[in-house]
Structures are given as C-alpha cells and as structure tokens.
Amino acid sequence: MTVTRGLEGVVATTSSISSIIDDTLTYVGYDIDDLAENATFEEVVYLLWHRELPTRQQLEELRKQLAENATIPSEIIEHFKLYPIEKVHPMAALRTAISLLGLYDEEADIMDAEANYRKAIRLQAKIPTIVTAFSRIRKGLDPVAPRPDLGFAANFLYMLTGSEPNETAVEAFDKALVLHADHELNASTFTARVCVATLSDIYSGITAAIGALKGPLHGGANEAVMKMLTEIGTVENVEPYVQKKLANKEKIMGFGHRVYRKGDPRAKHLKKMSEKLTKLVGQPHWYEMSVKIEEIMNSTKPLPPNVDFYSASVYHCLGIDHDLFTPIFAVSRMSGWLAHILEQYENNRLIRPRAEYTGPAKQVYVPIEQRG
Numbered sequence: 001m002t003v004t005r006g007l008e009g010v011v012a013t014t015s016s017i018s019s020i021i022d023d024t025l026t027y028v029g030y031d032i033d034d035l036a037e038n039a040t041f042e043e044v045v046y047l048l049w050h051r052e053l054p055t056r057q058q059l060e061e062l063r064k065q066l067a068e069n070a071t072i073p074s075e076i077i078e079h080f081k082l083y084p085i086e087k088v089h090p091m092a093a094l095r096t097a098i099s100l101l102g103l104y105d106e107e108a109d110i111m112d113a114e115a116n117y118r119k120a121i122r123l124q125a126k127i128p129t130i131v132t133a134f135s136r137i138r139k140g141l142d143p144v145a146p147r148p149d150l151g152f153a154a155n156f157l158y159m160l161t162g163s164e165p166n167e168t169a170v171e172a173f174d175k176a177l178v179l180h181a182d183h184e185l186n187a188s189t190f191t192a193r194v195c196v197a198t199l200s201d202i203y204s205g206i207t208a209a210i211g212a213l214k215g216p217l218h219g220g221a222n223e224a225v226m227k228m229l230t231e232i233g234t235v236e237n238v239e240p241y242v243q244k245k246l247a248n249k250e251k252i253m254g255f256g257h258r259v260y261r262k263g264d265p266r267a268k269h270l271k272k273m274s275e276k277l278t279k280l281v282g283q284p285h286w287y288e289m290s291v292k293i294e295e296i297m298n299s300t301k302p303l304p305p306n307v308d309f310y311s312a313s314v315y316h317c318l319g320i321d322h323d324l325f326t327p328i329f330a331v332s333r334m335s336g337w338l339a340h341i342l343e344q345y346e347n348n349r350l351i352r353p354r355a356e357y358t359g360p361a362k363q364v365y366v367p368i369e370q371r372g
C-alpha cells in the first residue's frame with residue numbers, strides 16, 4: 001500500500017463541473033477571469049447545475065424559482081432563539097439549521113433526479129435567508145423577509161441590513177459569490193460527495209460540507225485573515241508580526257494552496273476589489289497591510305495569497321461581521337456542492353479508500369480482572 005498523506009495529487013473522481021489545470025480555474029470550461037468580469041451569480045449557478053450558460057428565459061426562470069423558495073420555515077427562526085446565541089458561531093448555527101431544514105422538507109428522502117433538483121433550488125434559495133436571519137436574531141433584531149424583486153446578491157445584503165444596498169456593494173458581493181461558487185474537489189465538496197455516495201440525502205451531504213468548510217485550513221481562513229489584520233493594526237506592524245509567525249512555524253492565514261503553485265487566479269480579482277472598497281470606505285490601511293503581508297510572504301516563503309486573503313477586507317468594507325465571512329462562502333459554495341452532489345448521484349459508487357494499519361498486531365485479549 002502507498003499512503004498519500006492528505007490524498008495530495010490523488011484523482012478520486014471524474015467531474016464535468018470545474019477544473020484546475022496549470023493554475024487556471026474554469027467552471028464548465030469558462031475561465032474564472034471571464035466569469036468574474038461578466039457573469040452574475042445566478043448565471044453561474046445555472047452553469048454549474050446544467051453545464052451550459054442559461055438563455056435569458058432560463059435565467060429568468062431560475063431567478064423566479066430562487067425568489068419563490070427563499071422563505072424559511074418559522075421553526076428555524078424559533079430554533080435560533082433557543083441557542084446560547086452570544087456563544088454560537090454562525091457556521092455552527094448554519095450547519096444545524098441546514099440539518100433542521102431537512103426535517104421540514106417532505107421530499108428530503110425522495111431520491112429521484114427531479115426531486116433532488118427541486119431540493120437543490122430550495123437549499124440555494126434558503127441559505128441566504130438562514131444566514132441573515134441568524135445574524136439579525138443574535139443582534140436582537142427581527143429577520144427581514146426576502147424581496148422577490150431583488151437579485152440574489154442584492155437580496156442577501158438587503159436581508160442582512162434591512163436597507164437596499166447600493167450598486168457598488170451589490171456588484172462587489174455578486175463578484176465574490178461568482179469567485180467562490182465551485183472549486184473542483186476541495187475538502188468540503190469531497191466531504192459532500194463522500195456523504196451522498198452512501199446514497200444518503202442532500203441535506204446530510206450539505207450539512208457535512210458545511211462542517212468541513214468551517215475549519216480554518218479551508219473556508220474558515222477568511223475570518224482568520226480578518227482577525228490577523230485586526231491584530232496587526234498598522235502597516236508598520238506587518239513585518240515584525242509576519243516574521244515572528246514564520247519563525248515560530250505558524251501559518252499566515254490566506255496563503256498557500258494544495259493545488260495552485262504559481263497562485264490562485266481568484267485572488268487578483270479580490271485584491272482589486274479590496275483596493276477599491278477600502279479607499280471608498282476611507283479605510284485604505286486594510287488593503288495596505290494586506291499588500292505588505294503579500295510582499296513579505298512573496299520574498300520569504302514564497303507563498304501566494306489564496307481566495308480567502310483579500311476577500312476578508314472586501315467583506316469588512318461591505319460592513320459584514322467577521323464571523324459571517326465563512327457562512328457567506330457557504331452561501332456561494334452551496335451552488336458547487338449541489339452540482340457535485342447531483343453529479344455524484346448520476347453515476348454513483350461508494351467512496352471508501354483504505355488505511356495502512358500502524359497499530360500493534362496479534363494482541364491477545366486480557367480479562368479486565370487481570371489488567372490491574
């Protein structure tokens with residue numbers, strides 16, 4: 001047996017959803033740079049689920065379906081109110097709420113393709129409502145009902161704040177959603193596929209995926225980046241902070257990647273957005289600190305920034321609470337998880353690798369009375 005730690009380089013499935021080849025990311029063959037500049041998140045959702053860009057009519061239909069399904073059961077709101085709310089991380093609340101949502105879906109265990117697609121629509125439609133409702137309830141505010149006339153990105157920001165967002169905020173948020181939508185066989189997507197490959201249901205797969213995304217080596221890194229920037233505080237503090245961390249063999253969050261070697265193609269879009277937004281809100285130091293960290297990492301390790309690095313300052317400038325950064329990642333990645341879950345069901349085989357045993361051999365059972 002050959003053990004590949006962390007499954008590095010192991011090709012575990014075929015997939016027609018997204019690819020990373022020579023540091024280029026594509027969704028269904030469309031370069032992420034092209035999509036980031038031109039596509040809306042709803043178009044990307046359609047692309048990932050149908051493997052083609054929608055016509056105007058198909059896009060309208062998807063938007064309508066998402067709007068019609070955005071309301072969440074009142075039981076979820078009531079459940080949030082029972083939590084020890086000041087201690088609960090929103091990713092834990094989201095993980096629990098998605099699992100709970102499955103209890104109120106009469107089709108949760110119906111496994112045919114049409115029912116699974118309907119559940120995909122419902123999950124994608126409801127996740128913004130769940131995240132924003134939790135955010136408001138923990139602040140003692142009432143949740144804001146979704147507005148069917150707003151697009152996906154605008155509606156999220158509207159439900160979060162209770163007021164209609166400006167065009168710059170919607171554009172930035174929509175682009176961030178496009179950039180986070182899918183990423184081949186990342187840890188959370190793999191988790192979702194492993195889960196549903198047992199022929200378990202979509203809600204179980206998404207709940208498992210949220211659990212995997214939560215960790216700071218994966219989606220949780222965006223919140224950790226903001227924590228680091230806050231701790232550093234000024235551009236002058238960057239050099240000693242980073243050098244000390246590296247000397248202690250600690251990781252700088254938002255850097256490095258299992259697959260990319262030259263760099264994450266999504267980072268440059270978020271970097272541009274960070275430069276623009278930090279200036280716009282009169283807080284250019286977040287961008288300046290980030291650039292300085294990037295320069296130091298480049299000249300010492302060298303490791304390039306990943307998607308989580310500049311997204312932190314972007315979300316901060318949009319006025320989003322730092323512990324909502326990873327749930328927002330989940331709002332976008334829901335589209336990719338669902339595409340992969342549906343693809344897994346279409347051509348399923350149980351995912352069950354092996355482990356090389358390293359424990360003791362040939363032990364003989366000793367009765368408890370003789371064990372001291």
Ligand SMILES: CC(=O)SCCNC(=O)CCNC(=O)[C@H](O)C(C)(C)COP(=O)(O)OP(=O)(O)OC[C@H]1O[C@@H](n2cnc3c(N)ncnc32)[C@H](O)[C@@H]1OP(=O)(O)O
Nearest residue numbers: 216217218219221250251252253254255256257258306308
């Ligand atoms: C959306 C996403 O999930 S993107 C990733 C988000 N995660 C982060 O930003 C967390 C910080 N980054 C990391 O922890 C890693 O780079 C990962 C998890 C992304 C990739 O991990 P792996 O491919 O397993 O690389 P691994 O952790 O083995 O690192 C290889 C070497 O680079 C170093 N390294 C990797 N990332 C970093 C970092 N961010 N800061 C400092 N050193 C790093 C490791 O210490 C290790 O050094 P060594 O060989 O001297 O021991």
Ligand SMILES: O=C([O-])CC(=O)C(=O)O
Nearest residue numbers: 182183185186187258307
């Ligand atoms: O692919 C990965 O390992 C992590 C990542 O960048 C993502 O999920 O977007």
